[in-house]
Amino acid sequence: MGDLGSVVSCPVRGTGGDARYPGNWGGEFVRRVLGYFEPASVMDVMAGSGTTGDVCSQLGIRCDCYDLRPDAPQGRGGWDVLSDEPERGAQMVLCHLPYADMYVYSEIWGGKRDPRDLSAMRDWPRFLDQCGKAMARMLQWVDIGGYVGVLMGSIRRRGILYDMALDVPRPGPVTHRLVKVQHNERSRGRAYSGKFIAIEHEDFLVFRRDAPYVFAGCVPKRTEWDVRRSPRTTWRGAVYAALVALGGEATMAALYAEIEQFAIAQRPENAHWRAKVRQTLQLGADFEAVERGRWRLRGDKTAA
Ligand SMILES: C[S@@+](CC[C@H](N)C(=O)[O-])C[C@H]1O[C@@H](n2cnc3c(N)ncnc32)[C@H](O)[C@@H]1O
Known part of the structure; x- marks a missing residue:
């Protein structure tokens, strides 16, 4: 197995995919993940510019790619993770989720919003809910003993951090949480007034499928509490x-x-x-x- 620490930094993005495709995750990151988990077969359900497929071809790993974009450069396009089925399962299912609506992918590749596009969902709880559903589907497509790896980011709006790794419903037990360092951070180059901490990382959550039927997941609960009514008031x-x-x-x-x-x-x-x-x-x-x-x-x- 290849070496992998919990912080993964790839200053050189490596070959594969299209560096101009918004939010692409870079071939070197995929190479390191696959080098550690060594799956015999891979599926990427949000393949975007085809980075995973390219890296798998270089490594001689079978890879099935899917994406909602009709003009997908790898595998099957026009495919919706929330309603379509893959042709077959895989030992590792990979997915790079959109950054909420930071880039609306259907506008990028289709000129207008597609309601099936996860990045077209403006409402944060709904976006999380749909991502959780997508991840639950992925866990059913991975072979027993295999892994689902999902890369997710966070965004800051009006002083609040919307952090997917904290908020997303998790369909199964997390075996690893890797921090992927961003080298061309989205927030760095922007003009902000006042102080802010640039978001310089994403989270890669890895789930393992151990059983055919039962998955020990965790669903964060949204809550608002009032000091006047709470039993926790001091x-x-x-x-x-x-x-x-x-x-x-x-x-x-x-x-x-x-x-x-x-x-x-x-x-x-x-x-x-x-x-x-x-x-x-x-x-x-x-x-x-x-x-x-x-x-x-x-x-x-x-x-x-
Ligand atoms: C962050 S990008 C993936 C980038 C990819 N890892 C790469 O290196 O190019 C997210 C992708 O999710 C796709 N997507 C959004 N909603 C989807 C859905 N419902 N089903 C399948 N793919 C979807 C978008 O078209 C976009 O290509």
């Missing part, structure tokens, strides 16, 4: 949040009226919750008394 958390909500300064009466509605104040064991609020204010270095019966956040606590 006293410091409650008092700080209430003071912020009240504009950074409040009378004890206003604070009591605010916190009285919180779940933490309504628990039977917290019958003396007002005393707890006073104690939190007195002991917490984040709060200071303005005058008797009136408290505020210390100056450095109002905004991060």
